Amino acid sequence: MNYVRRLLFILISLLASLGWAQLKCEYALLGDDPSSKYETTRKYIGNEFDLLLNDSNMSMIDKVINRGEPITEKSKETFKKLLSDLKIVDPVQKKEAEAFLERSLSPEEAIALKLARGLGRTETGKDEVKLAFSGNYTEEQIDRKDRILELAGFSFEERVALVGNKFVDDILTKYTAENLLWDNVVETPEQAVAMNKEVISQMDEVASKNTATQGKLNSLNEKQATALYEAVTRHPVARILKLRKYDPESKMGFCFGRAMTSHIEALQSNVDRESIRKVFVVGAMKAIVGDIIWQFHVATAVKRTDGGWWVIDPFFGKVVTLEKWYEKMYKQDTKGTLRLYVTEAPRMGATGSQRYQRAHLMMDYYNGYFKDLIKHYRLKAHDELPAKSIWIKIFDWLLSVIHVGI
Numbered sequence: 001m002n003y004v005r006r007l008l009f010i011l012i013s014l015l016a017s018l019g020w021a022q023l024k025c026e027y028a029l030l031g032d033d034p035s036s037k038y039e040t041t042r043k044y045i046g047n048e049f050d051l052l053l054n055d056s057n058m059s060m061i062d063k064v065i066n067r068g069e070p071i072t073e074k075s076k077e078t079f080k081k082l083l084s085d086l087k088i089v090d091p092v093q094k095k096e097a098e099a100f101l102e103r104s105l106s107p108e109e110a111i112a113l114k115l116a117r118g119l120g121r122t123e124t125g126k127d128e129v130k131l132a133f134s135g136n137y138t139e140e141q142i143d144r145k146d147r148i149l150e151l152a153g154f155s156f157e158e159r160v161a162l163v164g165n166k167f168v169d170d171i172l173t174k175y176t177a178e179n180l181l182w183d184n185v186v187e188t189p190e191q192a193v194a195m196n197k198e199v200i201s202q203m204d205e206v207a208s209k210n211t212a213t214q215g216k217l218n219s220l221n222e223k224q225a226t227a228l229y230e231a232v233t234r235h236p237v238a239r240i241l242k243l244r245k246y247d248p249e250s251k252m253g254f255c256f257g258r259a260m261t262s263h264i265e266a267l268q269s270n271v272d273r274e275s276i277r278k279v280f281v282v283g284a285m286k287a288i289v290g291d292i293i294w295q296f297h298v299a300t301a302v303k304r305t306d307g308g309w310w311v312i313d314p315f316f317g318k319v320v321t322l323e324k325w326y327e328k329m330y331k332q333d334t335k336g337t338l339r340l341y342v343t344e345a346p347r348m349g350a351t352g353s354q355r356y357q358r359a360h361l362m363m364d365y366y367n368g369y370f371k372d373l374i375k376h377y378r379l380k381a382h383d384e385l386p387a388k389s390i391w392i393k394i395f396d397w398l399l400s401v402i403h404v405g406i
Helices: 002-018 020-029 038-049 055-066 073-086 091-101 107-118 139-152 156-164 189-207 222-233 240-246 255-268 322-331 369-381 390-401
Strands: 276-286 293-303 309-312 339-344
Touching: 038 055, 038 073, 038 107, 055 073, 055 139, 073 107, 073 139, 091 107, 091 156, 107 139, 139 156, 189 322, 189 339, 222 255, 222 309, 222 390, 255 276, 255 293, 255 309, 255 369, 276 309, 276 322, 293 322, 309 322
Parallel strands: none
Antiparallel strands: 276 293, 276 339, 293 309
């Protein structure tokens, strides 16, 4: 379904680009030209909300948000109607903003927060080698974010507080685009590498701070991380040896299933939830195993005691650092524009920001993978898991010694 939506979006984008010359002529008749941000704004909104805006709505957004025309009651009314069409809300962002402002947000206000956070993601920032993100926004981009909030009805005081406290900032170590495949707009290897180095640098900064709640682990040493890696790699559902059962035609790979298992195992090992992230690489890559091309790969990262992050990925044969993981994945890159993304740990996949949802996990599409995974943890909670045979234990021990992650 995601691929069909993606193809439709690309087709509509092509049709929209064909109308670009006509649109410029219409603007010219009015003595105006669309702003330089017109197309990038249309694309990022399409990505974030799975909706390509028509020319009328885009013209209004371009004039009032991108070009700074005066905001009127009529433009506010039109904008709020548009927000109701966009529909998608980030529930975590909404909840945090409501706690911060100490009031409930309307659906339109919550959508405006998501819209404002995404603004600039597909544009260059102050450092023009890199795209815009928190700490790399231009003054003009910050002003445009503020105008979105003003159009949505936030008061001046609320806007100052929300912008100043980074509620509408794209945080490279936590938030990112709705669809990572569409978001990867870097045009050169230099730009891709610069962005990826920035992500790793910011991740190192996050790892340097102890944010764990009392009684929880802020980080893992190598022995603890290896135990976590082994729990995932030899898991009776998630291990790669079981892949043929759930993916007989090799269509999915279930890296996202192993990443979810790593997340659950980390939580059950008493790791604080803020010390866990998902790490994605997006772009055309040669598969580590097999003769296919991956469009993305995901794994779970956990803070290291010595600084930085461990990545739990069975393909590597052992626990590795984020730097080593990225270095290996970059070597698989076929175009030089591979992007490294970091998201909150509960994010499921690359083509949508939805977090784990039981109804979604129970879909027949996954051939019982998540049904079996949930059953495993239910049995574990009641101490009813069947014991491993001595031969399986010996086999797994040998695989661990020779660093084979199956």
